[in-house]
Amino acid sequence: MSRAITELPPGAEAFLARPCSATLTTLRPDGTPHVAPVRFTYDAATALVRVATRAGTRKARNVAAGGPSARVALCQADGFRWVTLEGGATVTDDPARLAEAVRRYTVRYGTAPPAPPDLAVVEFTVDHVLTLNLNG
Structure with missing residues (x-):
């Protein structure tokens, strides 16, 4: 059974530090979900x-369109073990925030992310955690 909590068990x-991909769920302006595979850092x-990501992607546009009430969910899974992180999101192209996102991505995945001219970063502070089959 999954657990809904506000801090990580x-x-x-350690599970989230593995260099895996995850899915990011955002909401389109019509309220339907958009799910995209992503690489991320926590x-x-x-x-x-x-x-x-690129500023023109659907996920970035969804977050921007959601304004201050934009919510996202990111899920990393491995078989029957998974962690979902949820929170209120923003999207920015602030150079300092982009540099930190690129730095962390490079450390985690061993290579820099693509560097398109419209690079942006979706950020969210986790306020809800769901897990399954993790110790704790």
């Missing part, structure tokens, strides 16, 4: 998730 941080100290 033991084992979840900063345990601040509970901040970063997804580097």
